Amino acid sequence: MAQLLEKIWRAIDAARLRALLTDLVDIYSPAGKEEDIQLYLEERLHGANFALRRQEVEEERYNLIVPLGWQEPRLYLVGHVDTIAAWDLEDYGAREENGLIHGLGSADMKGGCAAMVEAFLALAAVLPPEERPPVGLLLVVGEEENGDGSAAFLETCRPPWVVIGEPTGLAPCFAHYGYLEAGFVTSGRRTHSSLPELGHNAVESMLRVLLHLGRDPLFERGSSEIAYSIRELTSSRAGFVVPDRCEAWIDLHLPPQGDPAEVQAAIRARADTAGQLIPDLNLELEFNFAARGYDLGMDTVLAQALAEIYPRLNLRFSGDAFRSHSDGNLFFDAGVKPLILGPGALEVAHTPEEHTPFAQVLAAAKIYAALCLQANSL
Numbered sequence: 001m002a003q004l005l006e007k008i009w010r011a012i013d014a015a016r017l018r019a020l021l022t023d024l025v026d027i028y029s030p031a032g033k034e035e036d037i038q039l040y041l042e043e044r045l046h047g048a049n050f051a052l053r054r055q056e057v058e059e060e061r062y063n064l065i066v067p068l069g070w071q072e073p074r075l076y077l078v079g080h081v082d083t084i085a086a087w088d089l090e091d092y093g094a095r096e097e098n099g100l101i102h103g104l105g106s107a108d109m110k111g112g113c114a115a116m117v118e119a120f121l122a123l124a125a126v127l128p129p130e131e132r133p134p135v136g137l138l139l140v141v142g143e144e145e146n147g148d149g150s151a152a153f154l155e156t157c158r159p160p161w162v163v164i165g166e167p168t169g170l171a172p173c174f175a176h177y178g179y180l181e182a183g184f185v186t187s188g189r190r191t192h193s194s195l196p197e198l199g200h201n202a203v204e205s206m207l208r209v210l211l212h213l214g215r216d217p218l219f220e221r222g223s224s225e226i227a228y229s230i231r232e233l234t235s236s237r238a239g240f241v242v243p244d245r246c247e248a249w250i251d252l253h254l255p256p257q258g259d260p261a262e263v264q265a266a267i268r269a270r271a272d273t274a275g276q277l278i279p280d281l282n283l284e285l286e287f288n289f290a291a292r293g294y295d296l297g298m299d300t301v302l303a304q305a306l307a308e309i310y311p312r313l314n315l316r317f318s319g320d321a322f323r324s325h326s327d328g329n330l331f332f333d334a335g336v337k338p339l340i341l342g343p344g345a346l347e348v349a350h351t352p353e354e355h356t357p358f359a360q361v362l363a364a365a366k367i368y369a370a371l372c373l374q375a376n377s378l
Contacts, residue, residue, distance in 0.1 A: 069132030107344025112165020167344030
């Protein structure tokens, strides 16, 4: 096995991988508009003689499913090809500087996608069809919005394991945070802005609600395990008036053992006491989305394989919990075991400084190829 793995690693082409990654970053593919990048990947994979198929998600939006050999895959490498929208970016294309590939999606997660494709190219180059392990490549749409690509896949296929290439700095994450999305609306009374005493300012009420919520020990950043972030705050736009409506959205990332239902109840209880502090408060609260976390533990075939692989790549092996939301939550809820592992750092994802070290992308391709060889043991 060791000699075979070395042969596959030698088949990984760094120049080809770099060109693939820069091409992917150059293709603008926000969630909902992924067709161009899927067409590009389809052409590249067809050119390497893979038997791939489209899986329709909605009109002009589809996943790409690529089996490596003839057996039903027991492990899928999963990458999402969509990014957030480039709302505040003037230049979101690829550029390389000091070994870093910059650009929208370079870390989240086109670096992981490129590494997975390169791993498949190397495996196919070395292994004849009858010797290829039972693995597949799944390139999905829609992860940055509602995960509709992965949801469509899970309607018809639930393999034992998936490896999702989200940016973890190559730290293997067998545990994953849960996620909860909370929406708040305060309503007031509109009046001319020069006569605020005659109205009720919905923005002021919202600010006081959020301050009240933030003082709960559950959301104390110094001691709580919950990552709490106010994502959006908007009000009615009527011009020179006291606003009569304000809306806020909050992201909450819960530790793997956290229960979203318990956090929802705690938020509702805290919100119910806000009226004691804020006169004439009119508050609505809803929870749009919830996903529980998980912890698979380190006593798995893939963890044991990584413990052997990482020293050969001069990498430190240590498990971690993936702190953000990802399609991993969907796969886990469907009974699939997800390992989150990819190049790049979550800290720079979704920012104008997004980048990923090319050395990590190259190492990721080798890691993915090595994990594929373990598929018969899953």
